[in-house]
Every structure is written in structure tokens, then in C-alpha cells.
Amino acid sequence: MKQFHTGLVVGKFSPLHLGHELLIRRALHDCEQVVIIGYSQPELPGCGSYLREQWLRARFPQAIVLVLHNDRHDLPDNDADATVHRRLMGWACQHLLGRPVDAVFTSEDYGDGFATELTRYFAEHGRRRAPVRHVLVDQARSAIPVSGTVIRRDPHAHRAYLSGEVYASFVQTVCFLGGESSGKSTMAEAMARELGTVWAAEYGRELWVAQDGELAYDDLLRIARVQQQREDDLRQQATRYLFCDTSALTTLFYSREMFDRAAPELEHRAGRRYDHVLLCAPDFDFVQDGTRREDGFRLRQHDWYVAELRRREIGYTLLTGSLRQRIDTVLAQLTGSR
Incomplete structure (x- = not known):
């Protein structure tokens, strides 16, 4: 038995790099089922939503992949208040996936607040009472020392941090x-x-x-x-x-x-x-x-x-x-x- 039934990983994945993959693989290790939700408003250069969905499905066919496309969903701006984004994820779990999650996996210090807000959202909508757990993975970026911002500046200089499927898109x-x-x-x-x-x-x-x-x-x-x-x-x-x-x-x-x-x-x-x-x-x-x-x-x-x-x-x-x-x-x- 794994530690959690359903785990959640959320990101822009612009582009999907090996740091993201480390996080997702940890979730796959700890969870019976993993849900990956990706979205970005606005889209970032070279990383359109349909391309990101293609990357995620190619790299993680065993996960449930849900990419929110700008031409289908009314998405908040990337710099909108954190609560707006967190409740959007609660809504996506309830209305698009039809299930709550047991844990969220992040590499950020905001993960605890994210888990708390998801717990509140699910309780408000009668989905669950147990708190959503936060699992923090490689916050210091010591295992994969790179970020999407750095890679977008020059994907070719940082191709070592991209899988072949992702780099091919550039x-x-x-x-x-x-x-x-x-x-x-x-x-x-x-x-x-x-x-x-x-x-x-x-x-x-x-x-x-x-x-x-x-x-x-x-x-x-x-x-x-x-x-x-x-x-x-x-x-x-x-x-x-x-x-x-x-x-x-x-x-x-x-x-x-x-x-x-x-x-x-x-x-x-x-x-x-x-x-x-x-x-x-x-x-x-x-x-x-x-x-x-x-x-x-x-x-x-x-x-x-x-x-x-x-x-x-x-x-x-x-x-x-x-x-x-x-x-x-x-x-x-x-x-x-x-």
C-alpha cells in the first residue's frame, strides 16, 4: 500500500523540465493515483497549452493529465491572488475530475497554504473531512538546479534539463x-x-x-x-x-x-x-x-x-x-x- 490514494501536482510546466519530472515521479512513488493539472494565463513563449499537454501525456501516461486551455476556460492571471488559484484547483478536482485529493506535491513554501485551502474547499463542498497533506520535494533545487524561467531564455543551452520529447519541440x-x-x-x-x-x-x-x-x-x-x-x-x-x-x-x-x-x-x-x-x-x-x-x-x-x-x-x-x-x-x- 502506498502512502496516499490520490496525489496532485500543479504547475505551468512552461516548459516541462526535469525538476517538474522529479516532483511528479515522487508523487507517483507515494500515491496510488496521480493527477497533474497544468495551466498558465497568459501562455509563456514556446509553451502553449496543447504542447504542454502533449509533453505531460508523453512523459507520464500513467497519470491523469488535465491541462486547462485558455480557449476553453476562464483562467485567472498568473499573478492573481493565491487563494483564487487554490480554489480553482479545488473546483477542477470536484467538477472536472469528480474527486478530492489526499496530498499535494510541491517544491515551494506555499505548499502548506495550498493544502489548507484545498482542505477547506473540499469540506465546504462535502467532499471530505480529512486534511489534505502537503509533501515538499527538493525545495532547495539541489537535485535539479534549474527553473522554467532560465530554460525559456535559452532552451538549447539548458537542454540537459529537458527530456528528449520536450527538447524536440524547440x-x-x-x-x-x-x-x-x-x-x-x-x-x-x-x-x-x-x-x-x-x-x-x-x-x-x-x-x-x-x-x-x-x-x-x-x-x-x-x-x-x-x-x-x-x-x-x-x-x-x-x-x-x-x-x-x-x-x-x-x-x-x-x-x-x-x-x-x-x-x-x-x-x-x-x-x-x-x-x-x-x-x-x-x-x-x-x-x-x-x-x-x-x-x-x-x-x-x-x-x-x-x-x-x-x-x-x-x-x-x-x-x-x-x-x-x-x-x-x-x-x-x-x-x-x-
Whole structure:
């Protein structure tokens, strides 16, 4: 038997860092059931409520996660009187969860007053008579010496205090598109090397080679799925940027080109957005490596990308010139976006 039946952890989780995770794991250790409530008014930069809910559910699937979204709830301002916030939590437990809690877990000296107010709220509404206990965890921040305020200033400098799932949300995705033999792979690899990060290689090319140049209709959806899963996995390993060699938009082009149709899921996956889209111009000699079509096909691909990106209202930068010129263009764009 654990010490408590139901424990409560409340926070902004902006972002969810390892100090929060230490607190939640202590609650999971001490309680049969843990309720995590997150909210912030206003939202803090880079930490929207739906993103915070995603983090909490990914990291703590065994807990009950309740994130109060600003577009659904009338939330008090972050600097409102403490009693307002405490009674809001009592209301959330009663009306949204349908149960009181036995303990609250915090790393703050306000925890005793929080527990007292919850006890009062539950008694007023006939939910329980036993006092809510307060469990204080690492108040001195000796185990995890960091705060959300510090991390928000520069998540990349403090990535050691973020789980991979959380840090991935601060990684910018940079996608290289273009026709065959237009330098996409070269650019993705060169930029990753230039900025000390990782890049997502083109799975479609790998499968094409593995199957001796034979692709079936169903292979195209498989390519899109694997490519995007590769991107999702590599974002957790990246540093500030993830460079992507093509996207599902490329796969969509080949599906239509080869089979005159595309699976609905592939159409949907082709809508994935990237922070930066770079279109490689076909402005140097076509290189035939045995897997490509011909230069005329490359030019037709390029024209399709231009039209499709415009149709989808996706902004992009056209990369021209030598490899060094292209690298400098991307560096200037990325530096200017920080």
C-alpha cells in the first residue's frame, strides 16, 4: 500500500523540465493515483497549452493529465491572488475530475497554504473531512538546479534539463526540396556538419536502392511514414536544428507521377509543415548516378515544387549557386530567424 490514494501536482510546466519530472515521479512513488493539472494565463513563449499537454501525456501516461486551455476556460492571471488559484484547483478536482485529493506535491513554501485551502474547499463542498497533506520535494533545487524561467531564455543551452520529447519541440526543422540531382542530400549533410547537429536522410532513396529500383504503390505510403518517424526520432537527438533531405511532399509527387494517384494518408502527411523550406535550384550539371531519370524530368520536378508550394502558401527560399553560396544563404536565414 502506498502512502496516499490520490496525489496532485500543479504547475505551468512552461516548459516541462526535469525538476517538474522529479516532483511528479515522487508523487507517483507515494500515491496510488496521480493527477497533474497544468495551466498558465497568459501562455509563456514556446509553451502553449496543447504542447504542454502533449509533453505531460508523453512523459507520464500513467497519470491523469488535465491541462486547462485558455480557449476553453476562464483562467485567472498568473499573478492573481493565491487563494483564487487554490480554489480553482479545488473546483477542477470536484467538477472536472469528480474527486478530492489526499496530498499535494510541491517544491515551494506555499505548499502548506495550498493544502489548507484545498482542505477547506473540499469540506465546504462535502467532499471530505480529512486534511489534505502537503509533501515538499527538493525545495532547495539541489537535485535539479534549474527553473522554467532560465530554460525559456535559452532552451538549447539548458537542454540537459529537458527530456528528449520536450527538447524536440524547440528544434527547428529545415527541409530541402528539389528535383533529382539538385543538391538536397549534399546540403542537408553539409548544414548538419556546419552547425553540429543531425540530418534525416531520404528513406525513399534507400528503399529504391534496396529493391533494385522497383517501388510498388503501397511503398510510397511506407516511405512517407518511415521518413516522418525518422524526423520525429532525430529531433530528440538534434541540436537547435534538424535538417531534412526531402519530405512527404516529394513522396506525393512520385506517387502521382508513377501511379497517377496517392493514398489519402499520404496526401495528409504531405501537409506536414517545417520551420524553413529551402528549394534547391537545378542550376548545375545533371549527374546521372544510375537511379535518376533525365535533366528534363528534373526541371519538371522543380516547376512542380514551385507551383505546389505556392498553392499551399508555403514560404520558401530558393538556393542557387555553389555549395558554399548555398550554405551561406541558409546560415543567413537561420541566424536571422533566431
